[in-house]
Amino acid sequence: MIPLSWYLIFAALLFAVGLYGVMARRNSVGILMGIELMLNAVNVNLIAFWRYLYPDRLDGQVFVAVVLVAAAAEAVVGLALIISAYRRHKTVVADEMTLLKG
Amino acid sequence: MLDHWLYIGLFFFVAMLLPGAAIFIASILAPKKPNPIKSSPYECGIETVGESRIQFKAQYYIYALVFLIFEVEAVFLFPWAAAYNQLTLFMVVEGLIFVLILVGGLLYAWKKGALEWR
């Protein structure tokens, strides 16, 4: 049987990889992919906690479903923003979107 | 339950293996005589112009977006459907309100012209 720790360590590593992607990627679509990885790490944790610690309660599952909605909303709006920004500035590099700097 | 998934995993493996093996056998049987003209990208018989991986309009993205929203909605509705026989009328209505809110989104997209093919 797999102990809970394996899942938690895996999720922590996946989260770290996603975090690296978010911080280091230049392409904003790549940043979004990093965020997806992080959200998935969270989901693995939530399901693992549900299964190991509170198997008779539904909170964990509902939480995962809500994270799913958040991930979907984030992807939809984030990518729409990137496409819109690309159409105006012809770039998807996050560092080059300097609209707020003036 | 893990037995079920063992079966599905093996099934997935075989389902990928069968066409893969067929293609592998064919690639052994088939002749191989490549030449530059033959392996140039097809463009109605004339020479290839420009880069092949061209760019697309945003309309495709909008369809995918509406699809994604409805897919996530369906994910919530499937457990609701599975529990349908045990639900009271009030709970059924609550699930339908969930749908109704999203119908509003569909109507918005419609009115905004986002569903037109341009």
Place this chain on the structure above:
Amino acid sequence: MPNFWSDPVGFLIQWLTNLLTGLGLSPELVKFLLAFLGAALLPLMAMLFVVFLIWYERKLYARMQDRFGPNRLGPWGIFQTFADMGKIFTKEIITPAGVDLIPFNLAPILAVGAVLLVWAVMPLAPRIVGVDLSVGLIFVIAAGGFGELAIMLAGWGSNNKYALLGGFRAVALLLSYEVPMVIAMLIPAMLAGSLNLVEIVASQDVPYLLLAPVAALIFFITQVAESGRAPFDLVEAESELVAGYNTEYSGLKFGMFYVAEFLHAFTSSMLFVTLFLGGYRGPFANEFPLLGLVYLMVKTFIVYFVTILFRGALPRFRIDQMLDLNWKVLTPLILAMVFVTALVDKIVVQAGGPLLVRTIVLFVVNMLIFWFSSKLLQRNVRPPRRKVSVQRPLATANVTPSASQGQDNLSA
């Protein structure tokens, strides 16, 4: 030991287990081997079945076009497909310059694999099912996602404008039609109160075609569209897009897309039968599962026949028409059906109506909605094109050519 006639698969499993453990293998290993055997047999049979399907469809399609179809090899040309197989296996597989190798080679495999996966959860007969998965219904949807992925990989990997354009269109189309398909699947799940395909079949004392005819119709249309057949074969509209996403594929790699298309059409007919026509159910099917298999096949072939009639009778839609049909007709209609079915069924059940009353009420309500929506459609449909009142003069040889007369003719 189970009886062969009442539980053939159980009988075979028991027999093989006894045989293999008799040979001194450990029970775990035997279980694994049997699972592998089952997992290998079902897709293998499905693949071989395609050989027959291609012949059947070509023959039928030819009859609709007043031709004979394949008629040389063997009786009624039944071995034609084997000859074609022999040909396609020895065709050169061209890999064009600049392809993205992994997506390009993965796509045909994934296309077939995605369709085959559906067979893993399909109840073929009582007690004959690949795996009795509790989420079989959404497993089918998830497997369909791999098919879309395959098309996208093919379009991207090919390094060809037409392939990429075709792949994009195809994916946009498949995604769009997946919306009403998924929502139509909700209705059988709701009526059965389960996501398990086996339970959905088992609960169909009345075929759900009678309880939800509109949903069945919509599901049928979306399935035809998902399998990319005419009239929805924009996926490879050869008049516009050369051949769509599989332009650059040759030899057996193209053949795999071909196989995937035929298998998908058949599999989706089977899914339709499972969800709406009671699957394997029929008289004495429960006592003799093999009879159930026969019922399933007969029903599936009837539905498949109808899809071929569709293919033979209707011209291809334009892409804007297809997307309009999906987003402006099918999706609102199926959402309305979910509403009405959920509410009416709950009210009737809470009022204590028996199955017969439920069936009649739901059927009548469905028909009313269908009638109402068709009236609505007729009102909003584009008016028929105005006829040109004056007949155009035909070009005749004896008319003296003069500039003014020519202009008169044109303006008339």
Place this chain on the structure above:
Amino acid sequence: MTPLQIVFLIVTVATLISAVMVVSARRMLHAALWLILSLLGIAVLFVTLETSFFAIVQVMVYVGAIAILIVFAVMLTRRDIQDRDKVTNRGAWAAALAALGVAGGLVGALTGWQAFASIRPELAADSAAEGTRIAQLGMALVSPDAYAIPFEVASVLLIGALIGAIYVAGERK
């Protein structure tokens, strides 16, 4: 080692490798394909956690929809930096350090926790059947004394995302 543990290790290693490829692949489309692979790996992990519903949902939503959306977005915004430029920005080293710090910190903090090494309990008899569990979830989502409010809020969030995205991405004349 039980077979399940071996499967777990193979899948996690594959998932992590593809996750690393997601953040380091030069071409965005390849990154998207690696993302699909790692999402599939997570679906397998959900299977090992005995929730086929969420495994399937993972494939359906992430692979079938979000990944395809990302691929569409990649294709709509290409021509840009895919092949020629650097993949990472100037702060990549700092980012790598931060990521390592987070991973180390999380694992370090978790090892001190008493439930860290807990063993999986058996499921209660009534919820052992997956079908019942899904029905319970569906019931809880709409029953007023459970999660009815989050359920409706989720739909409001979805419609908000839909309207916002259409407004932002729609082509203006």
